[in-house]
Amino acid sequence: MRKFKKVFTSMPKRRMAVYLFLSVIFAYFTKFVFQGFFQYLFLSSVTLTSLDSALADIIGPGKYYTYLHYFDMYSKGIFFFIFMIYIYLFYRYEKKKQYLANLNNILKETSFIAEGNFEHQLTVYDNNLDGLVKNIHNIVDRLKEAIEEERHIEHTKNELITNVSHDLRTPLTSIVGYLRLIEQDNYKDEVALRHYTGIAYDKALSLEQLINELFEYTRIQDKQLQLNMQPINIAEILGQVIVQNQVYFIENEMICREEFANVTLTVLGDGERLARVFNNLILNAIHYGKEGKYVDILTEDFGSEIAVTVTNYGNPISSIDLPHLFERFYRIEKSRAKHTGGSGLGLAISRSIVLRHNGTIDVESNLDRTSFIVKLPKYAGEID
Template structure:
């Protein structure tokens, strides 16, 4: 908001002074006429009393000055009240009441001041809320990490304890215990790697950008996942509307995104028997989609899919779900590339859609 130069505070002050001075002179003239032409004893006596002691010029000057001050106070009453309201609002904000707002009543400098104070208050309020969310997120992160690290670590310690105490019947049982401990250790390693990757991407990971053909990269990934497709009993299909979609990207990081999405589609959508890897151009964007035809996701789950540690399994089972960080990492990487990632799910399939700006 910018002050109106035609009705700025300086103009208003000059107008108030001019009006007050004009009304004071007019009122003084009116009183003089009443005293000299009409027989008003009290008024006439007061005027002549001042004339005899101070003279006509001094009496007239004092009368005009006194009336000027009175009119100035009367005419500036609204501005003074508004200035006091702004002062009160600043005091409320200083006391921590950041939801307090000052009404913007004018378009002059006082109105601009009120508007900017309101904006400052809103910004402070947003900053405090963001700090609170960050603090809650840190607490949640520590809680989730503690839970997810403790589960496999407890199993590892337990089975290694049995081995340390020679509490196994034979070599077969020993290998069974070591196998379980090894599997839990791999899960623990995977969680730590995912957690490390998430913290790196959340902190604004520097990217090594270079021109990359998204179609070629997705085609290579389809070939690499052929064995996983066969093992899961699904058909992997590529549908590319373009031969080239050149984006400026960090290839290693972007591969991580689509590896995660394809792995997610295999894990949760293999019952559909088909996974499609698509790419097309939309305006100045490259759009890639990973589609599976498994059981649709609940509508309530869609907004939370990219939250860290979110898993559809309420039991947080490690056997059916991952670390809960994969999609959060994918979202961070895509946003670092200036793109967007979203998901939709229904009877026509579950689609994870990635939009990336095309290289100029």
């Protein structure tokens, strides 16, 4: 009934009046035709005529005409029934007409969207087309996401090429420059020659490191790097990394303070890759926390996961840099010089490795301290 009312109320009043008028006319005409047909059939039949006379004699003329009056009332009901049939037919015609018109409007709007106007929302003209409109919106949303993803990939690729070109050109320029001096015999003595070759060698090493880190980052991102997953005692791997970096603590006159949990904390992971993560965090803490003199390494047990926190007490990281710290080639110092920072890939590689281990890595920084927190799923088994 609601749909019936909606169709008729949505059409112009003049058209609705025409439909009502035609329904009345057609109902009268149909009733007239049927009545004429039955009257002709009744009068042309001797049996039916005799039966009518016999009924009048049996029940009496008064009651007979009363029954005829009731029959007349029934005939009005028949007229109303026929009238409603015509109303329904006009309703079906109008509904189909509106449906096709709404569908045509949707086709026009989808053509407008196809021209690149992806923000346009289709107008819902008919509840029966809700499913179609919803599916079109879903397709448009996915198309927008695909386009945005493609743009992001293109932007990332261009940014990668720019950053790599810059970082490769800097040491390569120095290598070529000093080798050119050597090739042209443009040096005073053997000492100068060894000095030039030493600089070229150092630059070549930094170039090799950058290429290796870039290669490793690409492999991790593309899931090409296969991890050798084994149960690992996190305290043991941290101890090994701390010992390996002891010389850097001494050179920078810093002290590493360890606070490991009393229980054995085991994770399922690739020991070499996780060592790379913790080594990078410790080197960063040494580099940026020299003024604080201390690097604190803390392990904690949170039930289903373990946490490793590396804290230094140097200059804080600004709120501007903090959200971008794990992006590739991002440096807090914008100079891109070697003595102020590495390749800019260390933290990005660390984040990728941690994510491959189903963990998280975060950073917190304030005026007192800067902490990197690595959380990894806890392994329930035992180390062999």
